[in-house]
Each structure stands twice: as C-alpha cells, then as structure tokens.
Amino acid sequence: MLVDSIPKALAPLNLEKVAPGDYAKTGYHLEVAAAPAQMPAVAQALLKEGCFLESLTAVDTSREAFTLVYHFANFYELCRTVVHASLAKDTEAPTISQVYPGADWYEREVYDLFGIKFAGHPNLKRLLLPEDATIHPLRKEFPPEAETKAEAPK
Amino acid sequence: MITSGIEEKTFILNLGPQHPSTHGVLRVLLEMDGEYIAAAEPVIGYGHRAHEHMAENRNYHQFLPNMGRVDYLHALAYNHGYCMAVEKLIGVVVPERAEYIRVITNELNRITSHLLWFGAYLMDLGAFTPFLYCFDDREHILDLLDRITGSRLTYCFFRFGGVPVDLDDDFIFGCRAFIKRLRSRWVDYHNLVTKNVIFIHRAKGVGVFTKEQCLLYGITGPSLRGSGIAYDIRKSEPYSAYPLFNFDIPTGENGDIFDRYIVRLEEMEQSCRIIEQALDKLPNGPIMAEKVPKRIKPAAGEVYQAVETARGSFGTYIVSQGDIKPYRIKLRVPSFANLSLMVESFKDNLVADVVAILGSIDVVIPEIDR
Numbered sequence: 001m002l003v004d005s006i007p008k009a010l011a012p013l014n015l016e017k018v019a020p021g022d023y024a025k026t027g028y029h030l031e032v033a034a035a036p037a038q039m040p041a042v043a044q045a046l047l048k049e050g051c052f053l054e055s056l057t058a059v060d061t062s063r064e065a066f067t068l069v070y071h072f073a074n075f076y077e078l079c080r081t082v083v084h085a086s087l088a089k090d091t092e093a094p095t096i097s098q099v100y101p102g103a104d105w106y107e108r109e110v111y112d113l114f115g116i117k118f119a120g121h122p123n124l125k126r127l128l129l130p131e132d133a134t135i136h137p138l139r140k141e142f143p144p145e146a147e148t149k150a151e152a153p154k
Numbered sequence: 155m156i157t158s159g160i161e162e163k164t165f166i167l168n169l170g171p172q173h174p175s176t177h178g179v180l181r182v183l184l185e186m187d188g189e190y191i192a193a194a195e196p197v198i199g200y201g202h203r204a205h206e207h208m209a210e211n212r213n214y215h216q217f218l219p220n221m222g223r224v225d226y227l228h229a230l231a232y233n234h235g236y237c238m239a240v241e242k243l244i245g246v247v248v249p250e251r252a253e254y255i256r257v258i259t260n261e262l263n264r265i266t267s268h269l270l271w272f273g274a275y276l277m278d279l280g281a282f283t284p285f286l287y288c289f290d291d292r293e294h295i296l297d298l299l300d301r302i303t304g305s306r307l308t309y310c311f312f313r314f315g316g317v318p319v320d321l322d323d324d325f326i327f328g329c330r331a332f333i334k335r336l337r338s339r340w341v342d343y344h345n346l347v348t349k350n351v352i353f354i355h356r357a358k359g360v361g362v363f364t365k366e367q368c369l370l371y372g373i374t375g376p377s378l379r380g381s382g383i384a385y386d387i388r389k390s391e392p393y394s395a396y397p398l399f400n401f402d403i404p405t406g407e408n409g410d411i412f413d414r415y416i417v418r419l420e421e422m423e424q425s426c427r428i429i430e431q432a433l434d435k436l437p438n439g440p441i442m443a444e445k446v447p448k449r450i451k452p453a454a455g456e457v458y459q460a461v462e463t464a465r466g467s468f469g470t471y472i473v474s475q476g477d478i479k480p481y482r483i484k485l486r487v488p489s490f491a492n493l494s495l496m497v498e499s500f501k502d503n504l505v506a507d508v509v510a511i512l513g514s515i516d517v518v519i520p521e522i523d524r
Binding site (some may be wrong): 016024025026027028042047050051053054055059060069071073075076078080100101102104105106113126127128129130137142152 | 175198199204206207242348368369370371372378383385390455456457458459460467469471475482484486490491492495497498512523524
C-alpha cells in the first residue's frame with residue numbers, strides 16, 4: 001500500500017508535514033509540506049516508490065511567498081500525493097528535472113508565468129509567452145484583464 | 155535541447171508552425187545529422203490564450219465556456235473535469251440520470267476525437283481515403299450531440315449539479331443506430347488500414363515509448379497504454395457512473411506507433427459498449443441537483459480532480475480563498491507531458507518518421523498552449 005510506504009520513505013527527510021488527506025473532499029491521499037530545498041530528495045523518494053509527476057505548478061499565495069505545488073500519482077495503485085513547498089519571493093527553488101525529466105517543461109512554464117527561477121535547470125527559458133516578453137502574468141500584481149484593455153477609440 | 159555549439163556535420167531543419175501535420179501550431183527545430191535527427195526542440199505557445207489567467211478574473215460560472223475551448227476535440231471531458239472539481243468544492247451531489255447522460259455524451263465525444271485522429275493521422279501518412287470514411291461516421295455523432303448540446307465542437311453542456319437538457323427518444327434511437335453502423339465499419343477500417351502493408355511498415359517498431367520513459371515523463375492516455383500500462387482514470391480512479399459499466403482497458407505490448415493505433419481503435423469499441431450499457435440502464439429521475447447555489451462561493455480550500463480524456467489524464471486543480479472567483483486554476487493537460495517525451499523519441503529516427511511519431515501521440519496543440 002503506497003499510503004503506508006510513501007510516509008515511511010519520506011520519514012528520513014524530516015519534512016514539515018506528512019499526513020493522510022481527505023480524498024473525497026480534495027482528491028489527495030497524502031498531503032506533504034516540504035521546503036523547496038528538500039524537493040529533489042522528495043522527488044527521488046517518490047520516484048523510487050514508482051510514482052510519476054502528474055503536475056507541477058505554483059500559486060501566488062501572498063506578498064511574501066509563492067507556494068510550489070507538486071502532484072504525484074501512480075500507474076498501478078490509486079494514491080495521489082500533493083507536496084506544497086512555500087518559497088519566499090526573490091529566492092530560487094532547486095530543479096527536480098534531473099529526477100523527473102518531465103519536470104523540465106513544467107518548471108519552464110512556472111518560470112514563464114510566475115518568474116520563479118529553478119536553480120540547476122538545464123534550459124530555463126520562456127515556454128508559452130514570446131521570448132522577449134517582460135511580464136509574468138500569473139503573479140497577483142499583474143493587472144487583470146479589465147485594467148489592461150485598450151481605451152476605446154474616440 | 156539544441157544548444158548554440160552546433161557541430162559542423164549537423165544542420166537545423168525547421169518544421170512548422172504552419173505545417174498541416176503539426177495539428178495546430180507547433181514548431182519543431184530539428185538538428186539533423188544527414189537524414190537522422192540528432193536533437194529536437196519544440197517551440198510552443200503560438201496558441202496561448204491565457205485560460206488560467208482568465209479563470210482568476212471570472213466567477214465559477216463564467217469560466218465554464220472556456221473549458222470547451224481548451225481541447226476542442228474532447229470538450230465534454232473538460233466540461234466534466236471542471237464541473238466535478240467545482241461540485242466537490244461546494245459539496246453538490248449529481249443525480250444518477252445526469253451522471254448517465256454525462257457518460258453517454260462524453261463517450262460519444264471520445265469516439266469523435268478518436269475518429270478525427272484516425273483520419274487526420276492516416277492523411278499525415280499519405281492515405282486520403284480513411285479520412286473520408288471516418289468523417290462520414292463522425293458527422294453522425296456531431297448531429298446527435300448538436301441535438302442536445304446545441305453546438306458541434308466547443309461544447310458547454312454540463313452544469314454544476316447536472317446537465318441542462320434531457321435525452322429524448324430520437325437521441326436514444328439515433329445513438330443505437332449509430333453504434334450499429336460504426337460496428338459494421340470496423341471491417342472496412344481494418345481491411346483498409348490495419349492490414350495495409352505500407353502502414354504496418356511505417357508503424358511497427360517506430361517511435362517506441364518504454365515503460366520507464368512513461369514513468370519519468372508522466373505520460374497518460376492511449377500513448378501510455380500502447381506501452382502496456384493499463385492506466386485509465388475511468389478504471390484507476392473511478393468517477394461519475396463509470397464503475398457501473400463493464401468495459402476493458404485495451405493495452406499494447408511494444409509501445410510503438412502501431413500499438414498506439416490499435417489501442418485507440420479498440421477504445422472506440424469499448425466506448426460503444428459503455429454507451430450501450432448506459433442506454434439500457436438509463437434510470438429515470440431529475441437531471442439537476444436540487445440545491446445548487448446560484449452564486450458559487452466555496453469555502454477556502456483546494457481540490458484536484460482527474461478525468462480521462464481522449465488524450466490522457468486531465469486534472470483540474472482549483473484553489474479557493476472563499477471568494478466568488480477562483481484564486482488559482484491549473485489545468486493539467488495530457489498532451490503537455492506527452493509532447494515533452496516525444497522529443498526524446500525523435501532522436502536517431504529518420505526525418506520521414508517525425509510526422510509519423512508526432513501524429514501517433516495525438517497532440518492537440520491549443521490544449522498544450524492553453
């Protein structure tokens with residue numbers, strides 16, 4: 001059972017939180033909180049358990065910090081693990097693309113839309129927006145559509 | 155990844171973004187060593203419409219029409235994933251009949267998606283006739299879905315708490331007639347393509363995805379099942395009315411183009427089985443939950459909901475901070491991961507196989523760009 005073996009595998013890493021989740025409500029079997037610096041080790045442990053990286057994204061949580069959100073699932077057993085990592089703004093997070101090559105693009109997307117830099121990423125450049133763009137649109141200080149609309153011609 | 159120090163013996167070949175076989179606007183830079191590919195780097199984002207940013211500036215209802223436009227070929231699965239995520243957030247239970255209607259329309263939509271892939275992919279490989287056959291079949295489903303959803307492609311049919319329109323007798327009759335017709339066509343499809351020696355030579359042993367690669371890149375959908383892993387959200391993480399029906403998860407063995415082709419063809423038959431059972435057992439009752447709030451304002455929290463689309467696992471991740479607008483919506487789209495593995499599988503292949511591999515994972519570029 002992955003619900004038991006994943007917490008055991010994560011125990012040596014001294015993470016902030018490893019707790020069972022409320023699947024019916026959130027869709028998570030395990031909820032984990034870690035520091036961004038621990039993520040390569042967490043990813044390594046989850047890969048050993050046979051989990052794949054389902055998604056990687058960020059949330060602009062507050063003025064001070066982003067939250068990096070990693071979802072892991074398994075092909076053979078129903079067990080979704082979510083890992084939240086709070087990252088202070090203007091700091092870098094280590095990449096996990098050397099563990100999961102699939103994380104390469106996810107991290108580029110997060111860099112593109114949030115401006116979060118991943119230390120050690122082999123090819124950190126914009127993915128969806130044009131290369132010469134200067135904005136990071138999913139940051140909360142980025143103006144919503146209504147404010148960016150061009151003025152109607154007179 | 156193509157770096158600046160290109161060796162003398164290689165050259166760069168640009169594919170796309172307006173090439174018809176890239177199924178949308180995908181540009182791939184190929185570093186060529188003669189006829190063989192040394193490295194490939196896709197350039198995406200031409201169809202970026204900022205759906206995730208739009209979500210933060212709309213309320214939950216207003217974002218619903220966007221879902222039909224992320225992946226226009228299997229729009230109902232996206233409707234389904236988003237509606238289920240919001241229903242989980244506000245704690246609404248969908249009536250049984252509505253779940254059945256959702257499953258029936260969803261599976262019809264899956265067949266249209268696979269049929270379009272079948273025709274367009276074989277046209278990529280140079281066969282024109284299958285395209286005409288499958289568009290003929292697909293048209294019947296579009297008429298059926300048009301009848302109850304009101305649109306032909308970018309459906310916005312599901313609502314929070316159920317569906318707005320009930321199935322009528324004409325739809326049910328038409329559905330049964332269509333399944334009968336589609337089944338009679340399998341013989342033609344297999345004679346025309348599956349047994350075609352030119353197709354077999356182009357598809358067997360080309361573009362192989364190993365199980366380990368699938369794990370490292372997070373591949374889902376028929377591209378994964380072609381490699382022999384029976385991971386299908388409909389079975390692995392049952393949702394809606396799917397646990398009530400008998401159906402199989404077709405898998406391949408070698409993970410090459412041919413296996414992915416066979417898996418998709420077999421999946422259409424399984425979808426027919428699901429639709430038939432759902433029509434047989436269709437219960438009576440309401441199609442909308444009774445108490446769905448008009449103004450949706452979920453409590454603070456987050457939810458992740460996965461559904462199986464024609465291309466793989468689609469996940470909706472919603473963060474709510476107790477406002478009428480979502481604080482953050484992330485759409486985990488299957489083609490995104492599938493395309494990033496494809497780059498790896500290009501290596502050491504002939505340039506003539508690029509189009510064959512690209513088409514075989516059934517990418518929908520606007521889905522990746524969002």
